[in-house]
Amino acid sequence: MKVVPVGEADxxxxxxxxxxxxxxxDAHTRPELLRRWFGPHGWRMTVCEVDLRVGGSWYYLMVGxxxxxxxxxxxxxxxxxxxxxxxxxxNVDCEARxxxxxxxxxxxxxxxxxxxxxxxxxxxxxxxxxxVLESRMEHGVAEGFERLDAVLVGxxxxxARYRRRADGFESLLRNVHDGQWDGPxxxxxxxxxxxxxxxxxxxxxxxxxxxRTPSPGSSVDEDPxxxxxxxxxxxxxxxxxPALAATxxxxxxxxxxxxxxxxxxxxxxxxxxxGWDVARATGQDYAIPDEEVEWxxxxxxxxxxxxxxxxxxxxxxxPVPPEASAHDRLLGLIGRDPDWTP
Numbered sequence: 275m276k277v278v279p280v281g282e283a284d285x286x287x288x289x290x291x292x293x294x295x296x297x298x299x300d301a302h303t304r305p306e307l308l309r310r311w312f313g314p315h316g317w318r319m320t321v322c323e324v325d326l327r328v329g330g331s332w333y334y335l336m337v338g339x340x341x342x343x344x345x346x347x348x349x350x351x352x353x354x355x356x357x358x359x360x361x362x363x364x365n366v367d368c369e370a371r372x373x374x375x376x377x378x379x380x381x382x383x384x385x386x387x388x389x390x391x392x393x394x395x396x397x398x399x400x401x402x403x404x405x406v407l408e409s410r411m412e413h414g415v416a417e418g419f420e421r422l423d424a425v426l427v428g429x430x431x432x433x434a435r436y437r438r439r440a441d442g443f444e445s446l447l448r449n450v451h452d453g454q455w456d457g458p459x460x461x462x463x464x465x466x467x468x469x470x471x472x473x474x475x476x477x478x479x480x481x482x483x484x485x486r487t488p489s490p491g492s493s494v495d496e497d498p499x500x501x502x503x504x505x506x507x508x509x510x511x512x513x514x515x516p517a518l519a520a521t522x523x524x525x526x527x528x529x530x531x532x533x534x535x536x537x538x539x540x541x542x543x544x545x546x547x548x549g550w551d552v553a554r555a556t557g558q559d560y561a562i563p564d565e566e567v568e569w570x571x572x573x574x575x576x577x578x579x580x581x582x583x584x585x586x587x588x589x590x591x592x593p594v595p596p597e598a599s600a601h602d603r604l605l606g607l608i609g610r611d612p613d614w615t616p
Contacts, residue, residue: 275419277412280394283403287393289419293426295384298391299356301422302380306520308334309532310430311421314414317344318535328353332361343367348378357382363395374402432538433513439545439566440506443473446552446560447499455498459555460614462589466555469548470498476541477505483523484512484533509537543573547608555616562601570604 275289291298301307305322312319313336321335333347345366352360359380379394397403424430447470455467464472471494478488491504512518512533519534546566553560562570574582582588589609594602602612 275412275416277407277415279403279407283397283400285395285397285403285407287391287395287415289391291389291391291419291423291426292387293389294387295382295389296356297426298382298389298422299359301425302359303355304516306516307425309520310432310516310534311425312336312418313344313421314338314417315421326350326353351377374398376402430513430519430534432519432534432542433510436509436513436537436542439542440510443545443549443552444499444502444506446549446556446558447502449558450498450552450556454556457555458616459551460610461551462609464551466552467494467498469551469555470494470502473541473544473548474501474505476544477509480533480537480541481505481508481512483525483536484518484521486512486518509541513537539573543569546570550605550610554614557616562604564600567600567604570608571600574604574607 275287278286278288280286301311303324303326305324308322308324309319312322312334317336317338319334319336321333323331323333325331328350330350331347332350334345336344336346338344346363347366348361348363350359350361352358359378361378362375363378364375375398377396379396381392381394383390383392397406421431424434450466456465458464459466459469461469461472474494481488486508489504489508492500494501519532521533522530523533523536525531525536546562547570550560550562552558583590588607592606592609592611594606594612598606598612605612
Protein backbone atom coordinates (compact mmCIF):
# COMPACT_ATOMS: atom_id res chain seq x y z
CA MET A 275 0.00 0.00 0.00
CA LYS A 276 1.18 3.51 -0.81
CA VAL A 277 0.05 6.69 0.95
CA VAL A 278 1.24 9.89 -0.72
CA PRO A 279 0.39 13.54 0.07
CA VAL A 280 -0.52 15.42 -3.11
CA GLY A 281 -1.08 19.14 -3.62
CA GLU A 282 -2.38 21.37 -0.86
CA ALA A 283 -4.80 19.06 0.93
CA ASP A 284 -4.99 15.61 -0.70
CA UNK A 285 -3.82 12.13 0.23
CA UNK A 286 -3.68 9.41 -2.44
CA UNK A 287 -3.89 5.82 -1.19
CA UNK A 288 -3.07 3.03 -3.65
CA UNK A 289 -3.48 -0.68 -3.02
CA UNK A 290 -3.71 -3.77 -5.27
CA UNK A 291 -6.04 -6.68 -4.51
CA UNK A 292 -5.96 -10.17 -6.04
CA UNK A 293 -9.66 -10.05 -6.85
CA UNK A 294 -12.10 -8.87 -9.49
CA UNK A 295 -13.17 -5.23 -9.47
CA UNK A 296 -16.79 -6.15 -8.73
CA UNK A 297 -15.74 -8.02 -5.60
CA UNK A 298 -13.73 -5.04 -4.31
CA UNK A 299 -16.63 -2.69 -5.08
CA ASP A 300 -19.08 -4.94 -3.22
CA ALA A 301 -16.75 -5.13 -0.23
CA HIS A 302 -16.90 -1.32 0.02
CA THR A 303 -20.67 -1.03 -0.36
CA ARG A 304 -22.37 -4.11 1.17
CA PRO A 305 -22.88 -3.96 4.96
CA GLU A 306 -22.45 -7.71 5.49
CA LEU A 307 -18.99 -7.47 3.88
CA LEU A 308 -17.95 -4.11 5.36
CA ARG A 309 -18.54 -5.48 8.85
CA ARG A 310 -15.93 -8.16 8.23
CA TRP A 311 -12.97 -5.99 7.28
CA PHE A 312 -13.36 -2.24 7.81
CA GLY A 313 -11.02 -0.92 10.48
CA PRO A 314 -7.78 -1.98 12.18
CA HIS A 315 -7.20 -5.32 13.88
CA GLY A 316 -9.07 -5.52 17.17
CA TRP A 317 -11.90 -3.26 16.01
CA ARG A 318 -15.36 -4.49 15.01
CA MET A 319 -18.19 -2.67 13.31
CA THR A 320 -21.34 -2.86 15.42
CA VAL A 321 -23.50 -0.64 13.20
CA CYS A 322 -23.22 -0.45 9.42
CA GLU A 323 -25.88 1.42 7.46
CA VAL A 324 -25.53 1.97 3.72
CA ASP A 325 -28.03 3.76 1.46
CA LEU A 326 -26.20 3.22 -1.83
CA ARG A 327 -27.52 6.00 -4.07
CA VAL A 328 -26.47 9.51 -4.94
CA GLY A 329 -27.60 11.60 -1.98
CA GLY A 330 -27.88 8.51 0.21
CA SER A 331 -25.97 8.33 3.46
CA TRP A 332 -23.70 5.82 5.17
CA TYR A 333 -23.02 5.39 8.88
CA TYR A 334 -20.47 3.20 10.70
CA LEU A 335 -20.08 2.69 14.45
CA MET A 336 -16.95 0.77 15.43
CA VAL A 337 -15.81 -0.54 18.80
CA GLY A 338 -12.17 -1.15 19.55
CA UNK A 339 -9.95 -2.35 22.39
CA UNK A 340 -11.03 -1.34 25.90
CA UNK A 341 -14.38 -0.18 24.54
CA UNK A 342 -13.08 2.73 22.48
CA UNK A 343 -15.60 3.90 19.87
CA UNK A 344 -15.33 5.57 16.48
CA UNK A 345 -18.27 6.90 14.50
CA UNK A 346 -18.01 7.77 10.80
CA UNK A 347 -20.70 9.01 8.48
CA UNK A 348 -21.01 10.52 5.03
CA UNK A 349 -23.10 11.07 1.91
CA UNK A 350 -22.69 9.50 -1.52
CA UNK A 351 -21.92 12.11 -4.17
CA UNK A 352 -21.29 9.83 -7.16
CA UNK A 353 -21.70 6.10 -7.74
CA UNK A 354 -20.62 4.34 -10.91
CA UNK A 355 -20.63 0.61 -10.20
CA UNK A 356 -18.27 -1.14 -10.17
CA UNK A 357 -15.51 1.38 -10.84
CA UNK A 358 -16.07 4.60 -8.90
CA UNK A 359 -17.43 5.78 -5.53
CA UNK A 360 -17.34 9.41 -4.39
CA UNK A 361 -18.57 10.28 -0.91
CA UNK A 362 -18.09 12.70 1.93
CA UNK A 363 -16.73 11.47 5.26
CA UNK A 364 -16.90 12.94 8.75
CA ASN A 365 -15.59 11.63 12.04
CA VAL A 366 -18.62 12.25 14.25
CA ASP A 367 -16.49 11.99 17.40
CA CYS A 368 -14.41 14.99 16.35
CA GLU A 369 -15.49 18.21 18.06
CA ALA A 370 -14.97 20.40 14.99
CA ARG A 371 -16.88 18.14 12.62
CA UNK A 372 -17.49 20.75 9.92
CA UNK A 373 -13.77 21.48 9.73
CA UNK A 374 -12.92 17.82 9.27
CA UNK A 375 -15.27 16.71 6.49
CA UNK A 376 -13.30 15.11 3.69
CA UNK A 377 -14.25 13.89 0.22
CA UNK A 378 -13.15 10.40 -0.83
CA UNK A 379 -12.91 9.37 -4.48
CA UNK A 380 -12.34 5.65 -4.93
CA UNK A 381 -11.42 4.42 -8.41
CA UNK A 382 -11.11 0.70 -9.18
CA UNK A 383 -9.18 -0.56 -12.21
CA UNK A 384 -9.07 -4.27 -13.06
CA UNK A 385 -6.30 -5.94 -15.04
CA UNK A 386 -5.48 -9.65 -15.38
CA UNK A 387 -7.82 -10.60 -12.54
CA UNK A 388 -6.36 -8.08 -10.08
CA UNK A 389 -7.81 -4.74 -9.04
CA UNK A 390 -5.94 -1.56 -8.20
CA UNK A 391 -7.75 0.72 -5.77
CA UNK A 392 -6.88 4.41 -5.81
CA UNK A 393 -8.51 6.50 -3.10
CA UNK A 394 -7.96 10.24 -3.35
CA UNK A 395 -9.02 11.89 -0.10
CA UNK A 396 -9.40 15.68 -0.14
CA UNK A 397 -9.30 17.35 3.26
CA UNK A 398 -10.61 20.85 4.04
CA UNK A 399 -7.12 22.21 4.67
CA UNK A 400 -3.43 21.35 4.66
CA UNK A 401 -3.47 21.51 8.47
CA UNK A 402 -6.12 18.81 8.73
CA UNK A 403 -4.43 16.70 6.03
CA UNK A 404 -1.07 16.86 7.79
CA UNK A 405 -2.62 16.03 11.17
CA VAL A 406 -4.16 12.90 9.63
CA LEU A 407 -0.82 11.91 8.12
CA GLU A 408 0.84 12.25 11.53
CA SER A 409 -1.79 10.03 13.15
CA ARG A 410 -1.99 6.23 12.93
CA MET A 411 -4.31 6.50 9.92
CA GLU A 412 -1.91 4.75 7.55
CA HIS A 413 -1.40 1.87 10.00
CA GLY A 414 -5.15 1.43 10.50
CA VAL A 415 -5.94 1.53 6.78
CA ALA A 416 -3.20 -1.01 6.05
CA GLU A 417 -4.58 -3.41 8.66
CA GLY A 418 -8.10 -2.98 7.31
CA PHE A 419 -6.89 -3.83 3.81
CA GLU A 420 -5.15 -6.94 5.18
CA ARG A 421 -8.51 -8.02 6.58
CA LEU A 422 -10.11 -7.23 3.22
CA ASP A 423 -7.59 -9.52 1.49
CA ALA A 424 -8.93 -12.40 3.58
CA VAL A 425 -12.54 -11.51 2.79
CA LEU A 426 -11.82 -11.33 -0.94
CA VAL A 427 -10.31 -14.81 -1.03
CA GLY A 428 -13.44 -16.08 0.67
CA UNK A 429 -12.13 -16.47 4.19
CA UNK A 430 -12.27 -13.78 6.84
CA UNK A 431 -9.98 -13.72 9.86
CA UNK A 432 -12.64 -15.35 12.06
CA UNK A 433 -13.11 -18.16 9.54
CA ALA A 434 -9.34 -18.61 9.23
CA ARG A 435 -8.96 -18.75 13.00
CA TYR A 436 -11.78 -21.29 13.29
CA ARG A 437 -10.28 -23.45 10.53
CA ARG A 438 -6.87 -23.46 12.23
CA ARG A 439 -8.36 -24.42 15.59
CA ALA A 440 -10.67 -27.05 14.10
CA ASP A 441 -7.74 -28.59 12.22
CA GLY A 442 -5.86 -28.91 15.50
CA PHE A 443 -8.81 -30.43 17.35
CA GLU A 444 -9.55 -32.88 14.53
CA SER A 445 -5.92 -34.03 14.42
CA LEU A 446 -6.16 -34.92 18.12
CA LEU A 447 -9.39 -36.85 17.55
CA ARG A 448 -7.75 -38.83 14.74
CA ASN A 449 -5.20 -40.15 17.23
CA VAL A 450 -7.77 -41.45 19.71
CA HIS A 451 -7.96 -45.26 19.74
CA ASP A 452 -11.31 -47.04 19.80
CA GLY A 453 -10.87 -48.15 23.39
CA GLN A 454 -10.17 -44.61 24.64
CA TRP A 455 -13.44 -42.88 23.77
CA ASP A 456 -15.14 -44.05 26.95
CA GLY A 457 -12.19 -43.37 29.23
CA PRO A 458 -12.20 -40.51 31.78
CA UNK A 459 -11.27 -36.93 30.88
CA UNK A 460 -10.06 -33.92 32.89
CA UNK A 461 -13.66 -32.61 32.76
CA UNK A 462 -15.20 -34.02 35.94
CA UNK A 463 -17.82 -36.65 35.12
CA UNK A 464 -17.16 -36.58 31.38
CA UNK A 465 -15.70 -39.32 29.23
CA UNK A 466 -13.59 -38.41 26.21
CA UNK A 467 -16.68 -39.06 24.09
CA UNK A 468 -18.63 -36.57 26.22
CA UNK A 469 -16.05 -33.85 25.59
CA UNK A 470 -16.58 -34.30 21.85
CA UNK A 471 -20.34 -34.44 22.39
CA UNK A 472 -20.24 -31.06 24.13
CA UNK A 473 -18.18 -29.54 21.30
CA UNK A 474 -20.55 -30.91 18.63
CA UNK A 475 -23.65 -29.78 20.54
CA UNK A 476 -22.30 -26.24 20.90
CA UNK A 477 -21.65 -26.17 17.16
CA UNK A 478 -25.32 -27.07 16.70
CA UNK A 479 -26.44 -24.26 19.02
CA UNK A 480 -24.57 -21.65 16.97
CA UNK A 481 -25.82 -23.22 13.76
CA UNK A 482 -29.37 -22.74 15.03
CA UNK A 483 -28.67 -19.06 15.67
CA UNK A 484 -28.01 -18.75 11.93
CA UNK A 485 -31.34 -20.45 11.16
CA ARG A 486 -29.68 -23.69 10.07
CA THR A 487 -29.98 -27.28 11.29
CA PRO A 488 -27.12 -29.81 11.56
CA SER A 489 -26.45 -31.94 8.51
CA PRO A 490 -27.43 -35.61 8.84
CA GLY A 491 -24.54 -37.88 9.71
CA SER A 492 -22.94 -40.04 12.36
CA SER A 493 -23.72 -39.33 16.00
CA VAL A 494 -21.03 -38.93 18.64
CA ASP A 495 -22.07 -42.32 20.03
CA GLU A 496 -21.48 -43.95 16.64
CA ASP A 497 -18.34 -42.12 15.49
CA PRO A 498 -17.06 -39.06 17.41
CA UNK A 499 -14.56 -38.09 14.72
CA UNK A 500 -17.14 -38.22 11.92
CA UNK A 501 -19.62 -36.27 14.07
CA UNK A 502 -17.10 -33.48 14.63
CA UNK A 503 -16.15 -33.37 10.96
CA UNK A 504 -19.80 -32.92 10.03
CA UNK A 505 -20.29 -30.20 12.68
CA UNK A 506 -17.24 -28.24 11.53
CA UNK A 507 -18.36 -28.39 7.89
CA UNK A 508 -21.69 -26.88 8.91
CA UNK A 509 -20.00 -24.05 10.81
CA UNK A 510 -17.53 -23.37 8.00
CA UNK A 511 -20.43 -23.16 5.54
CA UNK A 512 -22.00 -20.47 7.75
CA UNK A 513 -18.74 -18.53 8.01
CA UNK A 514 -18.30 -18.70 4.23
CA UNK A 515 -21.73 -17.09 3.69
CA PRO A 516 -21.50 -13.35 4.50
CA ALA A 517 -25.23 -12.99 5.08
CA LEU A 518 -25.42 -15.96 7.46
CA ALA A 519 -22.22 -14.95 9.27
CA ALA A 520 -23.66 -11.47 9.86
CA THR A 521 -26.99 -12.77 11.22
CA UNK A 522 -27.78 -10.95 14.47
CA UNK A 523 -29.34 -12.59 17.52
CA UNK A 524 -29.69 -12.12 21.27
CA UNK A 525 -27.05 -14.25 23.00
CA UNK A 526 -27.43 -15.27 26.66
CA UNK A 527 -25.22 -13.08 28.88
CA UNK A 528 -23.73 -11.35 25.82
CA UNK A 529 -26.59 -9.29 24.41
CA UNK A 530 -27.00 -8.47 20.74
CA UNK A 531 -24.26 -10.01 18.62
CA UNK A 532 -23.68 -11.76 15.30
CA UNK A 533 -23.36 -15.46 14.55
CA UNK A 534 -19.80 -14.92 13.30
CA UNK A 535 -18.66 -13.16 16.48
CA UNK A 536 -20.36 -15.74 18.70
CA UNK A 537 -18.73 -18.61 16.80
CA UNK A 538 -15.37 -16.92 17.33
CA UNK A 539 -15.89 -16.29 21.03
CA UNK A 540 -17.57 -19.58 21.97
CA UNK A 541 -17.15 -22.71 19.82
CA UNK A 542 -13.92 -21.63 18.14
CA UNK A 543 -12.23 -20.40 21.33
CA UNK A 544 -13.18 -23.63 23.12
CA UNK A 545 -11.40 -25.93 20.67
CA UNK A 546 -7.81 -25.49 21.97
CA UNK A 547 -9.05 -25.91 25.56
CA UNK A 548 -11.03 -29.06 24.85
CA GLY A 549 -8.15 -30.23 22.69
CA TRP A 550 -6.09 -30.33 25.88
CA ASP A 551 -8.83 -32.41 27.54
CA VAL A 552 -8.75 -34.96 24.73
CA ALA A 553 -4.97 -35.04 24.50
CA ARG A 554 -4.40 -35.43 28.23
CA ALA A 555 -7.04 -38.17 28.49
CA THR A 556 -5.57 -40.17 25.61
CA GLY A 557 -1.84 -39.80 26.26
CA GLN A 558 -1.08 -37.35 23.44
CA ASP A 559 1.72 -34.79 23.73
CA TYR A 560 -0.09 -31.46 23.42
CA ALA A 561 0.08 -28.02 24.99
CA ILE A 562 -2.31 -25.16 24.33
CA PRO A 563 -0.42 -22.79 21.97
CA ASP A 564 0.91 -19.58 23.55
CA GLU A 565 -1.30 -17.32 21.43
CA GLU A 566 -4.34 -19.33 22.48
CA VAL A 567 -3.36 -19.01 26.14
CA GLU A 568 -3.24 -15.22 25.72
CA TRP A 569 -6.57 -15.31 23.87
CA UNK A 570 -8.07 -17.43 26.65
CA UNK A 571 -7.12 -14.98 29.39
CA UNK A 572 -8.53 -12.03 27.43
CA UNK A 573 -11.79 -13.87 26.79
CA UNK A 574 -12.19 -15.00 30.39
CA UNK A 575 -11.38 -11.55 31.76
CA UNK A 576 -14.38 -10.23 29.82
CA UNK A 577 -16.79 -12.68 31.52
CA UNK A 578 -18.41 -11.90 34.88
CA UNK A 579 -17.50 -14.49 37.51
CA UNK A 580 -21.12 -15.61 37.87
CA UNK A 581 -21.26 -16.39 34.14
CA UNK A 582 -17.83 -18.04 34.14
CA UNK A 583 -18.93 -20.53 36.78
CA UNK A 584 -22.26 -21.54 35.28
CA UNK A 585 -22.54 -25.37 35.02
CA UNK A 586 -22.37 -25.35 31.22
CA UNK A 587 -19.46 -22.88 31.08
CA UNK A 588 -16.55 -23.73 33.43
CA UNK A 589 -16.29 -25.48 36.76
CA UNK A 590 -14.77 -24.16 40.00
CA UNK A 591 -11.17 -22.94 39.64
CA UNK A 592 -8.36 -25.33 40.56
CA PRO A 593 -5.55 -23.78 42.65
CA VAL A 594 -2.11 -23.82 41.01
CA PRO A 595 1.27 -22.76 42.48
CA PRO A 596 2.14 -19.03 42.27
CA GLU A 597 5.08 -19.86 40.02
CA ALA A 598 2.91 -21.84 37.58
CA SER A 599 3.19 -21.07 33.88
CA ALA A 600 0.54 -19.02 32.08
CA HIS A 601 -0.53 -22.28 30.42
CA ASP A 602 -1.19 -23.98 33.77
CA ARG A 603 -2.78 -20.88 35.30
CA LEU A 604 -5.27 -20.83 32.44
CA LEU A 605 -6.07 -24.50 33.00
CA GLY A 606 -6.65 -23.86 36.69
CA LEU A 607 -8.87 -20.90 35.90
CA ILE A 608 -11.16 -23.04 33.72
CA GLY A 609 -11.38 -25.77 36.34
CA ARG A 610 -8.70 -28.15 35.11
CA ASP A 611 -5.92 -29.73 37.14
CA PRO A 612 -2.74 -29.27 35.03
CA ASP A 613 -1.33 -32.46 36.59
CA TRP A 614 -4.40 -34.57 35.86
CA THR A 615 -3.79 -38.09 34.54
CA PRO A 616 -6.29 -40.84 33.62
